[in-house]
Amino acid sequence: MLKLKDTDRHIVDGIADLLEGAGGLPRVRRLQAGRLSFDRGVWGKLAAHGWLGAAVAEAQGGVGLGLREVALLLEHAGKKLMPEPLVAALAASAMLARCGGPGKALLADLIAGKTVIVPVAAESGDALEVAGGALAGRTAYTSDGHVGDVFLALVAHGATTQLVAIPRGTKGATVESEDTVDGGSIARLRLDGLALAELTVLAAGEAADGAFRAGRDLALLGYAALLVGLADEALAMTVQYLKDRKQFGVPIGSFQALQHRAASLYVIGKASRALLYEACGAGGTPRRAIAALAAKSYAAETAMKTVKECVQLHGAMGYTAEHNMSLYFRRAMALAIAGGDAISCRKRLHAERQRLQDF
C-alpha cells in the first residue's frame, strides 16, 4: 500500500514546497526559539491552498480529501516540522462540518484562515459539566490552545449534551497557557461562572457527541501522521550521517552495532506508518476511536524512540542545539502529548473496549 498515486503528488509536493518556500527548517528554528508556534503568513498560505478545508466536503467549502489523503498531507508536513496548528484546525473543521446552521459561518472563517479554532475537552471524559446554567472548573490542556481565537467544547447539560463555541475573551473563560519545548504551547480554559446561555450552541444530543468524537478521532490520526513523518525524516537524516561520517577509516554506518539500531528504527517506523493508514480506513466502523487511539499511542512512542536513538547515533553533534536533530527532538516531545499522551490514549482505548464489551 501507499505507493503514491498521481493525485497524491499534488498533496505531497504542495505541502513540501509551501513549507520550504516559507523558510524551511531555519524558520522552524526561529519559531522554536520564540513563543508563538506559527506565523500568520504561512497560515494564510495554507488557507490559500485549501488545506484548512482539507477534511471538509467540497459542498461545504472544503476540498474534500479522504482521511488517507489528510494523513498523507500531515505526514509530509511532519517531515518538515510544520509548527502551524493545522491538526487542531482540521479537527475543529470536522466538528463544525457536522453541525449545520450555526456552525456555517465559523467553518467558513476557519477555512479562510481568518479564525483559528481549537477543540477543548474536559479534564476527564469529553464533556464539561454544567451546574446551575454555568460552567466551572478547567478543561484539559490542549496543544496549540494558546493561539485559539475560538474554542469548541462539549458540555453535558442535564440528560443531553451540546457542542458550544467559546470565543477567546468570553467572560468566565480564562486561557491558561504553558510554553512547550518546541516554541509552541499547551493551554486550558479556566471556567468560572461561564453562563451557558451566552454561548452559541452548534449542535445538541447525538449530533453534538458525533461531531465532537469525529473531530477528536481526526486529531489523533492527525498528530499520529505528523509523528510518523517526523520519525521518518529523523531516521533518514541519521542514516545519511551514518554513511557520511567516517571513523577508523570507514563510514560508521558499516559498524554492525549501529546498523542494527538503525534497522530496528526502520522496522518500527514502517509499522507505525502502516498502523496509521490502516486506522484511517476504520472510519465507518465501531472501531474508529480504538484505531485512532492505537495509531496515536504507537506513533508517539515510536517517534520518541526514534529521536532518542537518532541523537545517540549522531554522537556529540546530536546533542548540540545547532544540529537540526534538536528541532526534531523537541517537536517530537510536543507532538507526543498532543491529542493525548501514549498512556492516556491506552487508558481511553481500554475504556472504549469496555464500552464495546470487547476486552
Add this chain to the structure above:
Amino acid sequence: MLREETPAEQAFRAEARAWLEAHLPPELRHANNRLTPAELKGWFRALGERGWAAPHWPREHGGIDATPVEQVILIEELARAGAPDLPAQGLTHISPILIKYGTDEQKRQHLHKARTGEVIWAQGYSEPGSGSDLRSLRTKAVIEGERLIINGHKIWTTGAQYSDWLYLLVRTGADPKARDSITLVLLDAKTPGVTPRGIVTLAGDDELCEVFLDNVVVPIGNVVGKIGEGWTVGTALLAEERIRSGTPIHALRALSRLKVAARYTGADRDPWVLDRVAQAEIEVMALEAAFLEALEAQAAGEAEFEDSSRLKLYGAEVTQFVLEVLQDISGAHAAIRAPRVGDDATPDFSTMFLQSRRLSIRGGTNEIQRGIIAMRALGLSRPGSSGGGNA
C-alpha cells in the same frame, strides 16, 4: 484488522467463523504445545480441501486466490477459534518454489499432498557448521548418472522425525565459493540412509531435529531447478518463507492468551496491568497492519526485497513482547507448567512464552534480518567491507 470491511469481506468472515466452529475438533483447540502431524492430520486435510490451508494460492493449485484482506480475515478467525499451528513447511516453503521452479511431474506429485497435509515436509538447510553462514554448507551430493548420492549432516531440521519428505540444500560443485555449487533436492524420508534424531528444546518439546545422511540415493528427477541453481531457488524460497512467517497469527494467539490470563488472575482490574495489555494489543494491531500492507504490496507487484526480513523480524518481536507482558502480569502463576492442551478459559502462563524464543531464531535470526535491512533498505555498507571497523 481495523479497516472497514466490504459486504463481501464481511460475508467471508462469517463463512469462515461458521465453518471453523463446525469443523475444528474441540480437542485441537487452544493447544499449548505444538501438536504432532498425526494428531493434526484430519484437521489439516479438512482445511486443505476447503482451500484455506494456503488460501493465497491460485485455484488451479488448490488455493482460493484469497485477497490480502481475506488472508488476514482467515488468520484472525483461525486465531479466534483457537486453531493449532500446522506443520506448514510443505505449504508455505517448498510448494511456492515448486509452483515457480518445479517440473510438471514434481507439481503433480507434491502440491496436492502438501496442501492437504497428506505429506508433511521438513526443511534441511542448516548444518552444524553452517547456520547463519548457510553458503558454507558441506553436505555433499555426487552425481552418478541419473542419481545423486548424498552424504552429510543436517541440523535444526524442524519436525524431520515426523515428516514424510525433506527438501535439502546440498553441495554439488567443488568450489565452495562458486554461486553454482549448491543444489536444491527433494528427498523421501523413508530412503535408506536417512536417520532423523529429535532434539529436545528449551520449551520441552522435540520439534528440533537433526538428520544424518549416509549414502542416500536420490533420483536426479528430484532436483528442483537445475543442478547448481539451488542458491537462487533457495533464496527465493527464504524470501517467501519470511514474509509468511511475519503472519500475525502467533501474536493474535498470544494476545488472546494474555487476556485469558488477565481475567483468570484478576489482573484485569489493575490499571497498571491494563496499560500493558493495551500496549500489547496495539503492537499486535501494528503488526497486522504491517503484514496486510506487505501482502498488498506483494499482490500489486510492489514488494520491496527487505519486506520479508522486516515482517519476519517484527512478527517475532511483537509475539515475544505480548508473551513477555503475559509473564510480567501473571505474578506467581508465571512459572506454572501448563497442561498440554488448554481451553479458552484456563490460561497457559508459560509454554507459549518458552516456545516464543524460537521465533527470533528460526528462518534466519533477527540479527541476520537486521543486517539485510541495514544493507538493502538503508543502503549501509557491509560490515568490515572497507577495512577496519568493529563488525
